[in-house]
Amino acid sequence: MEVHNLVTHFGHHVVLDGVSLSVRRGEILAIVGGSGSGKSTLLRQIVMLLKPTAGSIRVLDTDVTEISDLEALPLRRRIGVMFQHGALFGDKTVLENVSMPLHEHTHLSPDLIEQTALLKIALAGLEPDSAALYPSQLSGGMRKRAAVARAIALDPELLFLDEPSSGLDPISADALDDLVLQLKALLGLTIVLVTHDMDSLWRVADRVVLLANAKVAGEGTMEELVKSDHPVARQFFEGPRGRASRRAAGA
Amino acid sequence: MHGRAELTLSGSTLECGGHWTARDLAHTERELSRLELPAGDISFDLSRLRQLDTVGAWLLYRTSLLLEAQGRSVSYQGLEERGARLLALVEKTGGSLGEPPRPYAPGALEDIGRKTVKHLEIYRDFAAFIGNMTIVALRALLHPTKLRWREIVKELQLAGFNALPIVGLLAFLMGIVIAYQGGVVLRDYGANIFVADLVGLAMLRELAPLITAIIVAGRTGSAYTAQIGTMIVTEEVDALRSLGVAPMEMLVLPKLIALVIALPLLTVFADITGLLGGMFMANALLGLSAPSFVERLTEAVALKSYLSGIGKAPVFAAIIAAVGCFQGFQVFGSAESVGRQTTVSVVQAIFLVIVVDAAFSVAFSKLGI
Numbered sequence: 001m002e003v004h005n006l007v008t009h010f011g012h013h014v015v016l017d018g019v020s021l022s023v024r025r026g027e028i029l030a031i032v033g034g035s036g037s038g039k040s041t042l043l044r045q046i047v048m049l050l051k052p053t054a055g056s057i058r059v060l061d062t063d064v065t066e067i068s069d070l071e072a073l074p075l076r077r078r079i080g081v082m083f084q085h086g087a088l089f090g091d092k093t094v095l096e097n098v099s100m101p102l103h104e105h106t107h108l109s110p111d112l113i114e115q116t117a118l119l120k121i122a123l124a125g126l127e128p129d130s131a132a133l134y135p136s137q138l139s140g141g142m143r144k145r146a147a148v149a150r151a152i153a154l155d156p157e158l159l160f161l162d163e164p165s166s167g168l169d170p171i172s173a174d175a176l177d178d179l180v181l182q183l184k185a186l187l188g189l190t191i192v193l194v195t196h197d198m199d200s201l202w203r204v205a206d207r208v209v210l211l212a213n214a215k216v217a218g219e220g221t222m223e224e225l226v227k228s229d230h231p232v233a234r235q236f237f238e239g240p241r242g243r244a245s246r247r248a249a250g251a
Numbered sequence: 252m253h254g255r256a257e258l259t260l261s262g263s264t265l266e267c268g269g270h271w272t273a274r275d276l277a278h279t280e281r282e283l284s285r286l287e288l289p290a291g292d293i294s295f296d297l298s299r300l301r302q303l304d305t306v307g308a309w310l311l312y313r314t315s316l317l318l319e320a321q322g323r324s325v326s327y328q329g330l331e332e333r334g335a336r337l338l339a340l341v342e343k344t345g346g347s348l349g350e351p352p353r354p355y356a357p358g359a360l361e362d363i364g365r366k367t368v369k370h371l372e373i374y375r376d377f378a379a380f381i382g383n384m385t386i387v388a389l390r391a392l393l394h395p396t397k398l399r400w401r402e403i404v405k406e407l408q409l410a411g412f413n414a415l416p417i418v419g420l421l422a423f424l425m426g427i428v429i430a431y432q433g434g435v436v437l438r439d440y441g442a443n444i445f446v447a448d449l450v451g452l453a454m455l456r457e458l459a460p461l462i463t464a465i466i467v468a469g470r471t472g473s474a475y476t477a478q479i480g481t482m483i484v485t486e487e488v489d490a491l492r493s494l495g496v497a498p499m500e501m502l503v504l505p506k507l508i509a510l511v512i513a514l515p516l517l518t519v520f521a522d523i524t525g526l527l528g529g530m531f532m533a534n535a536l537l538g539l540s541a542p543s544f545v546e547r548l549t550e551a552v553a554l555k556s557y558l559s560g561i562g563k564a565p566v567f568a569a570i571i572a573a574v575g576c577f578q579g580f581q582v583f584g585s586a587e588s589v590g591r592q593t594t595v596s597v598v599q600a601i602f603l604v605i606v607v608d609a610a611f612s613v614a615f616s617k618l619g620i
Contacts, residue, residue: 077274090585107277108306115313115345116273116306122344123305132352136584154273155304186340187305188333 001046001158001192006055008041015041016052017214025157028184028191030201032236033211039194040084040162042211046192047081047160048072060158077105080151084162086143088135094121094146095131101153117153123186124149125179141172148179152187159183161193165200177203198241202249210236222249256307257299258282263289264328268299271307283314293318298329308334308341373581380577387499388507402505410471410506411513415520417470418463422454422521425462426528429453434536443537447547450529452556459521460560461608464567467514468600472575475506476596479579480589488580498580507572514568515561522560559620563611567604574600 001023008016015038023029033039044050046057048064056065062075088097098117102108108116121131124145135143144164151159164180165173177200183189195201201208201222208225210218212232218225226237226246236242256279257268265286269275295311297303315325330338357365391398433449479502482488488498526548533539578596582588 091587102273106273106306108273109277109280112276112280112306112310116309119305119309119341119345123340129352134584155306186336 001060001190002058003042003046004056004058006042006045006057007053008038008045008050009053014214016045016055018055019211019214019216021209021216021219023158023190023192025190026184026188027206028180028193028204030205030208031192031194031211032196032201032208033217034196034232034236037211038214039211043160043162043192043194047079048076077101077154078157080154080156080159082144082147082151082159082161082164084166086135086147088143088146088150090135093132093134094126094138094149097135097146098131098149098153101150105154117149120149120153121146123152123183125175140167141169141175144168144172144176145179148183152183152189155187157190159189159191161191161195163195164193165195165197173197173200180204198236198245199248202245258286260286260288263291264294264296266296266299267311268301270302271300271310272302272304273306276306276310280310283310288318292324292326294326294328295330296328297334300330300334303334303337305337305341308337309345311338312341312345376581377573377577380580381573383499384503384507384573384576387497387504391500391504391508398508399501399505402501403509406505406509407513409474410467410509411517414467414470414513414517418466418517418521419524421462421466422459422525423528425458426450426454426525426530427532429458430529430532431536434533438537443533443539444543444547445551446529446533446537446539447544448551450526450533451548451552454525454529455522455552455556455560457560457608457612459525460518460563460567461604463514463518463521464564464571464604464608465601467510467517467568468571468575468604469597471510472571472600473593473597475572475575476579476582476593477589479576480582480592483580483582484585484589503572503576506576507569510568510572511565514571515564518561518564522557555620559611559615563608566607566611570603570607571600574603 003019003021006016006019008014019038019042021029021031031039031042041050045052046059046064048059048067052065056063058064060075060078064072064075067075088094089100092100095114095117098120099113102113102116106113118128118131122128126142126145126149130138130142130146135146138146148161148164151161161180164176168176180191180193180200181204184191193200193204205222207219207221209216210225210228210230210233212230217230218228218233220228225233226242228234228237237246255269256271256275257266258279259266259268265288271279295315311327318325327335327338430446430450434443434446437443437445437449479488482502488502491498491501530539530541530544533544534541575596578592578599581595582592
């Protein structure tokens with residue numbers, strides 16, 4: 001996936017100003033930045049939920065900058081998105097949520113769909129009992145896992161996670177990091193995560209892109225970034241949290 | 252990238268080729284179930300497999316389980332590394348799957364019982380709500396300075412002022428309709444002038460208060476339910492309580508007071524525009540001049556008719572506010588619940604308004620009002 005010179009305005013507010021980055025197959029890329037740095041906007045544009053003001057985006061060898069919903073359909077089947085607050089459908093059980101993409105995009109028998117959904121729910125680390133629950137009955141960690149299960153329902157090649165560990169307790173956050181690593185190892189997924197969780201960055205990310213002031217302020221592995229001279233990078237990685245997580249990661 | 256999943260049986264070997272992925276496996280699944288396999292062990296030849304995803308791996312695994320249950324042994328050939336890892340993953344995860352849990356579905360009789368009990372509980376909760384609301388309202392009236400005037404004024408604008416155009420328009424149209432329906436009949440008897448009686452009495456006593464209440468129930472009652480309901484879902488009500496502010500005082504009371512003030516005023520406005528509509532139609536249809544209409548109106552319609560109409564309005568207002576807010580507090584869990592409770596709120600409010608209106612009619616006739 002490639003993003004080239006992306007510019008986005010909301011009225012007078014410039015959210016992204018000439019952002020470029022690329023993601024290689026099989027790697028885990030993390031997009032980080034302060035609140036309001038444009039990272040969620042960037043994500044939404046890559047997954048075709050928002051059109052940029054200028055610039056271009058290529059996902060899985062297709063130009064998606066001006067793509068219509070109809071043309072985007074085959075591509076959407078190869079991409080999974082996990083939203084920050086889960087975005088599970090409140091009137092459907094977990095099983096129904098995860099089965100939904102399978103019902104919509106395949107002609108498999110109901111039995112096979114149900115079994116596949118259960119499989120995905122198990123892969124996402126949920127107990128089989130949670131399949132019959134409604135989202136309002138799930139804890140925060142479980143909701144995120146259910147959202148991941150739905151995102152991988154169709155075996156996507158590319159998975160996007162928007163702030164997967166935000167709002168989670170340390171145990172759940174660690175477990176979610178484990179899940180991300182597992183998904184890459186077992187299913188060979190390419191994963192892009194938007195996060196500001198320093199610990200996740202050290203554990204999970206192969207490469208990191210730092211966004212600040214609507215531009216890319218740094219790019220590379222965590223080891224490379226912590227040596228960066230850029231003021232925002234220093235704020236990020238030299239502050240108390242930055243140093244603590246760096247110590248924890250043994251870097 | 253739309254491939255085909257191929258399945259061929261040659262001897263005791265099942266050759267699987269092409270794309271064994273979710274998109275392409277639908278008919279393969281059917282083929283597989285209809286296949287007549289020779290006795291003995293079966294081997295899967297997967298060398299021509301170009302793509303395998305979890306659904307494909309699961310299908311293979313499930314088929315193997317079935318065959319093994321029949322006493323055959325199953326082997327895989329030609330499976331490349333990535334596919335083998337996927338298959339192993341599916342076996343490990345899927346092995347413990349079993350029957351999916353189903354949400355509890357009660358039988359018909361039990362269902363009726365549960366629903367009845369739930370309804371009775373709701374009536375009880377509603378009665379408690381009204382009681383609580385009354386206490387808070389009375390306490391507030393004794394300490395007028397502690398009323399939240401900003402909220403009250405805001406609600407007055409939203410529920411009252413902003414509703415003037417729609418209420419005025421609809422009452423005007425109602426006046427036209429009444430005058431037309433009645434006028435057509437009266438014309439045959441040469442009793443044209445009595446159209447003023449008809450419009451005056453029908454509008455002032457019944458139609459204006461009722462139409463106004465129904466419009467407000469639909470417009471404002473639903474808004475109250477949706478607002479409070481959404482606040483429940485986003486935990487704003489919890490936040491209020493954690494700050495030591497009673498939701499009843501902050502959310503419900505201003506709405507109640509605003510509506511009790513606004514609805515009678517809206518009803519007056521509806522009276523006026525309704526009469527204007529009737530007057531307009533009387534002129535157009537029967538050639539009745541405006542001065543004649545008004546003169547007849549003053550003769551035919553007594554003050555008590557006007558007052559009895561307006562007098563019903565505060566009661567309607569209390570009903571709409573109470574039902575709207577109560578249903579808002581009944582919201583639980585998600586956006587779907589907000590939608591559902593809003594529907595219930597409007598239907599219930601309109602129902603109660605009409606029932607109470609009928610009760611008023613009976614009461615007024617007995618009392619000679």
